[in-house]
Amino acid sequence: MKVSFINAFKRKASGGFALAVLLLFLPELSWAQTGIPLVSVQPSAAGGSDYSMSLQILLLMTLLTLIPAALITMTSFTRILIVLAILRQALGTAQTPSNQIILGLSLFLSLFIMAPVFEIAWATALQPYMNETVGFTEALDAAKIPFREFMFGQTRETDLMLFAELGGYQPFATQDDVPMVVLLPSFLTSELKTAFQIGFLMFVPFLIIDLVVAAVLMSMGMMMLSPMLISLPFKLMLFVLIDGWSLIAATLVTSFTV
Numbered sequence: 001m002k003v004s005f006i007n008a009f010k011r012k013a014s015g016g017f018a019l020a021v022l023l024l025f026l027p028e029l030s031w032a033q034t035g036i037p038l039v040s041v042q043p044s045a046a047g048g049s050d051y052s053m054s055l056q057i058l059l060l061m062t063l064l065t066l067i068p069a070a071l072i073t074m075t076s077f078t079r080i081l082i083v084l085a086i087l088r089q090a091l092g093t094a095q096t097p098s099n100q101i102i103l104g105l106s107l108f109l110s111l112f113i114m115a116p117v118f119e120i121a122w123a124t125a126l127q128p129y130m131n132e133t134v135g136f137t138e139a140l141d142a143a144k145i146p147f148r149e150f151m152f153g154q155t156r157e158t159d160l161m162l163f164a165e166l167g168g169y170q171p172f173a174t175q176d177d178v179p180m181v182v183l184l185p186s187f188l189t190s191e192l193k194t195a196f197q198i199g200f201l202m203f204v205p206f207l208i209i210d211l212v213v214a215a216v217l218m219s220m221g222m223m224m225l226s227p228m229l230i231s232l233p234f235k236l237m238l239f240v241l242i243d244g245w246s247l248i249a250a251t252l253v254t255s256f257t258v
Contacts (some may be wrong), residue, residue: 073184074147076113076154079195080252081106086199087248090206091239092232109249113256120146148175151187153257154194159186198255202248206235 071077084102097105111118125143128134134142152175163186164172172178213234214227238244 071107071110073188074151075110076191076252076256077106077110078188079191079198079255080109082192082195083198083202083248083252086196087202090199090203091235092206092210092228093236109252113253114150117146117150144180148180148183151183152178154190155183155187156190156193159189159193162186163189194255198251205238209235209238 081102084106088097088102121143124145125134125139128142129136129139160178160182163182164178167182169179169182210227210231213231217223217225217227217230
């Protein structure tokens with residue numbers, strides 16, 4: 001009984017595999033019957049290149065897989081995430097708020113800050129491409145322009161010069177001459193520096209509360225009692241009284257030049 005069940009399962013599995021292989025090659029057979037190649041690049045009338053639909057879909061799927069990396073390297077997400085993580089450390093609340101909440105808040109604040117950039121990229125690149133008024137390459141070049149302007153607005157000139165020197169590039173005449181391989185690490189380095197500067201200024205008031213509580217406990221001879229246990233309610237009370245979350249969100253939003 002067991003052997004017959006295994007044989008029946010094997011037959012069904014082999015049949016399912018054959019069907020999957022057949023379905024995999026059906027699009028190729030249909031394209032071969034029409035005489036249209038699956039992957040082709042042809043020169044366009046405007047002097048560019050026209051890619052076949054299958055190649056465009058492949059490129060689009062590749063770009064979709066790079067969205068998480070683009071979110072970290074080309075938007076305000078990195079600075080916001082680092083500042084919120086430092087804030088949680090300064091409060092001393094361990095895993096409260098949780099990593100999921102910090103990531104969610106960082107994501108939606110990034111969407112709020114980057115909304116003008118996304119709107120420009122949609123109007124100048126994605127919408128014309130969907131209307132078939134521009135090609136894929138032209139749309140990609142147009143989509144990079146608002147993101148480059150955003151990154152240049154947050155990047156320090158010293159960081160840009162550093163990576164240009166490390167890459168062996170000559171001094172750039174204009175911003176258009178700066179390649180993405182130089183702009184991206186310069187932008188990330190500037191974002192890290194700015195995030196730690198904001199985190200330091202935000203950490204100081206909570207550090208003062210910890211020092212005051214530790215000094216009071218030391219003077220009272222209560223050396224076995226953890227200062228963090230006593231200072232945590234005072235830090236939370238101070239943070240709530242000054243409406244800390246709104247203040248931090250406003251500081252992060254206004255720290256960007258869009």
